[in-house]
Amino acid sequence: MRMKSVLTGAITALSLMTAAVPAARAEDPVKVGVVIPLTGGFQSNGRQINAALKAFVATHGEKAGGKQVQFLVKDDGSVPDNALRISQELVTNDKVSILTGFGNTPTALSVAQLSKRAKIPQVIMVAATSSIMKASPYMLRTSWTIPQVASAIGKWAPENGAKKFVSVVSDYGPGKDAEEWFAKTIEANGGTVISKLKVPLANPDFAPFLQRAADEKPEALFVFVPTGAGAAFMKQFVERGLDKSGIKVIAMADVTDDDLLNSMGDPAIGVITGGPYSTNHDSPENKAFVEAFKKNNDGMRPNMVAAAAWDALDLIYKTLDKTKGEADGDTFVEAAKGMQIASPRGPISIDPDTRDIVQDIYMRKVERVGGELYNTEFKTYTAVKDPAAQ
Missing domain, CATH: 3.40.50.2300 (Response regulator)
Structure with missing residues (x-):
């Protein structure tokens, strides 16, 4: 009952916000909300995601599609209710265009209806339950499925x-x-x-x-x-x-x-x-990824969560390049479908029918x-x- 009431409030507030806020200006940055478990039972996932973000920005800069990209990192404590509340605040208060992160299945699902109603792309970095992709047509996944x-x-x-x-x-x-x-x-x-x-x-x-x-x-x-x-x-x-x-x-x-x-x-x-990945995967892309990851994180070793987070960020940048910085949900998701990426783990693509990852x-x-x-x-x-x- 509490989850339902929180979600209802979120959708109501979102409707008011949508009516009141003018369309984004061409010079406005693209804001990306990163909702991850830096504390709680899944904090090891949050640690790897945060490290991947640090390495990715150091390597690729803060521009994509001709626009500045701003990342707003928030800790959900591994708790679904927190993930929903934080995501709502990111959408209504911070005006993010994209949500990403989600270190486990319950947190990803908690935000799915918000993503669906607000038409906000939700790029899943970790959550691996197969069925979650049906919860919102604005979900994209770069991790793996069980x-x-x-x-x-x-x-x-x-x-x-x-x-x-x-x-x-x-x-x-x-x-x-x-x-x-x-x-x-x-x-x-x-x-x-x-x-x-x-x-x-x-x-x-x-x-x-x-x-x-x-x-x-x-x-x-x-x-x-x-x-x-x-x-x-x-x-x-x-x-x-x-x-x-x-x-x-x-x-x-x-x-x-x-x-x-x-x-x-x-x-x-x-x-x-x-x-889907090993740190010693033999490819030029992985060698460069591991080197950048360790360089920017005090020698820390990346795991498959870090690789999936890196690929989520790469997908966001490549999609923004394709849309020339346009990040509204329908445009962004349509552009991301079928995207092919030379990932540190090997070739990956986004299935145009399911919006899910295809990989070795x-x-x-x-x-x-x-x-x-x-x-x-x-x-x-x-x-x-x-x-x-x-």
């Missing part, structure tokens, strides 16, 4: 020595997507999921779920937890002795987050994951390279669309 990644893992696993799985996922939208699409794909390719375990999202204790999984005696665990929680999972995996049990971990990329991988140490070596998905293995741990890519599934949208 079904894109989970289905690639489901294809690879039964062909490569692991057919009998227990799935362990965080109990929220992306976790449910991961569980569903991994099971659906692996079963279509001759494998099976003998048990499906859901772990609470807040303050998870993986130990009892790992014990239950071990009791099932699978060949491998399929795992999805949000970026940042992978270190705790791997720590408890080792503490339960499962690293010596012969049970493999084949997981979504969040588990071996590039930003935290070195802190996981030797227990992470050999873990196989599927994902990689199978990776944690290895020690030059004294550091990296997710080394060894197989590529090219130009993957979201299978849930087909």
